[in-house]
Amino acid sequence: MNRVSLFVTLIFAGAGLFGCQGESAPASDAPMARETAPPPMATSVERPVPRPGGGNFENLVADYESKDRVIWQKPGMVISILGELDGKTVADIGAGTGYFAFRLVPRAKKVIGVDIDPRFISFMDSVKVRLPVQYQARFETRLAKTDDPMLKPEEADVAIFVNTYAYISNREQYLKTLAKGLTTGAQVLIIDFKKNSLPVGPSDNFKVSLSQVEKELAAAGFEVANADNEALDYQYIVLATKK
Ligand SMILES: C[S@@+](CC[C@H](N)C(=O)[O-])C[C@H]1O[C@@H](n2cnc3c(N)ncnc32)[C@H](O)[C@@H]1O
Structure with missing residues (x-):
């Protein structure tokens, strides 16, 4: 099975997004965790620290799609923070x-x-081409620039x-450029690794602290609605809005 087939199989079977749970139900983290994922500490092996445009692609894909992620990143809970999409x-x-992105497709326009x-x-x-037709129409990719997400x-x-x-x-500056591509009142959700030595994620010197994220959002003209350092063991979650 090639990596795309495996990925689509995991999305459909593992995450249960397109078949089992219906479009409006938040993706459940717990069943997946119980049935298929190894315990979190199974990821304590040294991982490649991904860098933009670099690294072995197969390793990056394996890292981003690792099964333990559903336990420590709780994608269903995270997506539910965004409310009605x-x-x-x-x-x-x-x-x-x-x-x-693919977990969001069934929920968004x-x-x-x-x-x-x-x-x-x-x-x-x-x-995308492996998704049901109605979902294909809702998803597109956008090749961006390092300093511009290239939104209209x-x-x-x-x-x-x-x-x-x-x-x-x-x-x-990036956030200011992003703001032009957002509607008034738009939500910005930032999730990244806490500054502790963790069994997953990059080394501490590559991380941005929660307080720094809040500062940068405010400086770029966003209003921080919530900053949560507790919901996830390894990561903080910041929700901001465009004024
Ligand atoms: C660690 S991966 C996270 C991927 C995905 N968000 C996830 O959670 O699995 C970081 C991604 O950001 C991309 N990236 C790095 N710099 C970027 C930039 N300036 N604009 C947009 N994407 C960027 C990389 O190519 C890579 O795909």
Whole structure:
């Protein structure tokens, strides 16, 4: 089974998004955790620290799609933070393999998988054609620039950065550019690794602290609605809105 087939199989069978749970139900983390995933500490092996455009692609895909992620990142819970997505366009900035983007497709009007790495754009495009037709129409990829997510003016109602914010340089300016592609009141969700030595994620010196994220969002003109350091063991979750 090639990696795309495996990925689609995992999305359909493992995450239970398109068949088992119906469109409006939040993806459940617990059943997946009980049935298929190894205990979290099984990931304590040294992982490659992914870098934009670099690294062995197969290793990056394996890392982004690792089964233990559903336990420590709780994608269903995370997605539920965004509330009702019906009629909304979501931009997944630094979408990678589409771990979150494809989970959002059944819930949103449209999902844009934004990435600067053409390999991930091709990967997501190859997954898209395996989706049921009604979902294919709701998903598109967007090859972006390092300093610009390449959204059209007021194109998105929601932007998410999962495990990606630390990759952005000149983040305040990036957020200001992003804001032009967002509607007024749009939500921005940022999830990244806490600054502790953790069994998953990059080394501490690559991380951006929660307080730094809040500062940068405020400087770029966003209002921080909630900053949660507790819901996830390894990561903080920041929800902001465009004023
Ligand atoms: C660690 S991966 C996270 C992928 C995905 N969000 C996930 O949670 O599985 C970081 C991703 O961000 C992308 N990336 C890095 N810098 C970026 C930038 N300036 N704009 C958009 N994407 C970027 C990388 O190519 C990579 O796919």
